[in-house]
Amino acid sequence: MALAAGYCFIVTMQPLGSSDLFIRLRTAAVNALDLTTPSSGSSVSAFDGSSLLVTGVTLGYMLVLIVLSWIHYDQRRAAESEFQQHRRQLEGLISQRAEELQKKNEELEKKIAEIRTLQDSVVAQKKLASLGKLSAGIAHEIKNPLNMINNSAKTIIDFVNESMPGYVERVSKYLERQEKEYFLEDMNDIKVASEIIVANGARANSIINNMLSQVARRGVQARQVGLVSQVDESLSIVYHTMRALNPFSLEIQKEYDAESRSFNVHEDFGRVFTNVFENAFYAMKEKRRQVGDPYQPVLKIKIQSVPDKVLVLIGDNGIGIPKDVLENVMEPFFTTKPPGEGTGLGLSMVHDLVTANGGDVDIVSEPGVETTVRIQLPKRPQERSV
Amino acid sequence: MKKILFVDDEEGMHQIFRMLLKREAREGLFSVEYFTSASQCLAYAEGSSSLEDLVILTDISMPGMDGFELLERIREKFPQVPVVVISAHESDVYLEKAKRLGAIAYLTKPLEIAELKKLL
Structure with missing residues (x-):
């Protein structure tokens, strides 16, 4: 029994009115309310406990169900979010892996291309080397x-x-x-x-x-001479010879870095540079013959020290070399010059001497515009047989 | 009398050709004009009053106009003039090209007297 603010609720476990106790309790409650709050109207409510119990139990059960399902839902949500997180992680991992694989794939493709290029140049060099050997044998x-x-x-x-x-x-x-x-x-x-x-x-x-x-x-202990002085000496010889035969004005641009001045080369390199300069002057002479006076011949010489290597770049703005000719210029006896003007051995000799000293030579050319011969020499001298 | 136009950029070959056919020349079978370039020979042919007895013997590798180009031009302008191609290369490619362009023969250096005689 509850008693508050002039209201009284009586709850029994038996049907209403069926018990004396209930009647007495009700009367007592009414009286008690009258005594405590005489001014206000009081009321006494009586409920049938048994139906309330059923309702209560049902509500309780439902509550339990709600709580349980909420707990279940919460757990499922947690599991789901964990699952989602795992999935995201996994997806992230997969895409990361895929990216890595893609990268590796690209790297491999690049490496394969590099190997192919290297292989081509090795084959080409071997061919040149064997041709050099062969022609030396035939010459003997x-x-x-x-x-x-x-x-x-x-x-x-x-x-x-x-x-x-x-x-x-x-x-x-x-x-x-x-x-x-x-x-x-x-x-x-x-x-x-x-x-x-x-x-x-x-x-x-x-x-x-x-x-x-x-x-x-080869084999004879050769003198080592300064690279820069060797280049200048060769240039001077070729320049004066050419000037004497075909007088024309020429602009020479030199760019030698300080470090390369201490670099020495085999004295035979004079022949390498003389040859390259002769070709450059020939290309400019031909261009002048074709174009005439508006043409301004320019010879660019650059000597540059990079880690491990010294680069010598000799460029001219002469007639240039067509692609099909460029592929063959370093082969022995290959020449485009008329009889008596070239033996076809110059660039083959350049190639052999440079590679014998552990270096490399290549030529880039844009026909009609310019040609650059690029000679790379290792800073640590190494002899290689040709 | 036949007139041979001999074209070679190396003058030593002119002497050799002359010496090889010296006896035939003495018999008055032909005369020879020598040229060091194809363009000189072409100009000579263009200026000739009679093309009937001309025979051209030309080297292939020459600066400027080469032997093949001369052959083409002669076939185009004076198809009645026979052209013999001479080269230091024993090359099937050259031989084929010479035939295709209409040369009557392809000779390799060193020149053989017997072959030259047969041709004439």
């Missing part, structure tokens, strides 16, 4: 018979010049006019023919000596 083989031809031709020339005139004079006395004319012509042709042999034998000999000189010099 040819040199012996050629020497015999040249020596014999010289003997004939000596005979033709010294002894023959006397014989011819004496013999021709006994010949008829027409016969004498042919005889003199024939004797003269012996001289002409032997002169042709001597001249061309000397020409062939110089080609072979050119080829052999690089082989012969």
Whole structure:
């Protein structure tokens, strides 16, 4: 029984009115309310406890259910969010992995491309090296018979010049006019023919000596000379030779860094630079022949020290080299110059000497615009056989 | 009498050709004009009053106009003039090209007297 603010609730476990106790309790409550709060109207409510119990139990059960399902829901939500978190983590991990794989893939593709390029250049270098070896071998083989031809031709020339005139004079006395004319012509042709042999034998000999000189010099302890002075010396030789043959004005731009001044090279490098300069001057001379006066030849020489290497860049704004020619320029005997102007051995020698010293040489060219020869030399000298 | 136009940028070859066919020349079978460039030969042919007895013998590798270009121009302008191509290269590619462009023969250096005689 509750008693508050003039209201009284009586709850029993039995149906209303069925018990004396209930009636008495109700009366007592009414009286008690009258005593405590006489001024205000009082009321007494009585409830049937049994139906209330059912309601209570039901409500309680529902409450429990609600609480349980809430707990369940909460747990599920927690599990779900944990699951989502895991999923996100996993997804993150997967995409990270995929990204890594993608990167690795790209790196591998790059490496493969690099290896292919390297392989190509190794094959090309091997080809050049073997061609160099082969031509040196052939040169040796040819040199012996050629020497015999040249020596014999010289003997004939000596005979033709010294002894023959006397014989011819004496013999021709006994010949008829027409016969004498042919005889003199024939004797003269012996001289002409032997002169042709001597001249061309000397020409062939110089080609072979050119080829052999690089082989012969190797192995001999060579002097080391300053790179910068070697470049300048070669430039000076080629410049003055060219100027004497084809006078034209030329702008020379030099850019040598301080560090490269202490770098030394094999003294044979003079031939390397002379050759590159000769090609540059030839390209500019040709361009001048094609374009005429508006053309301003410019030669750029750059010597630069980078970690481990020294770079020598020699550029000209001459006729340039077409792509198909560029692929072959370093092969022995490859030339585009008319007979007598080039043996096709210059750049092959440049390539052989540079690589024999552990360096590398390549040429970039834009036909009609410019050509740059790039020579890289290692700071630590290393000998490599060719 | 046949007139041979001999084209080679190396003058030594002119002498050699002359010496090789000296005897035939003495018999008056032909005369020879020598040129060191294809353009000189072309100019000579263009200025000739009679093309009937002309025969051209030309080297291939020459600065400026080469032997193949000369051959083409001659076939185009004077198809009645026979052209013989001479080269130091024993190359099938050159041989094919010479035939395709209409050369009557392809000779390799060193020149053989017998071959030259047969041609003439």
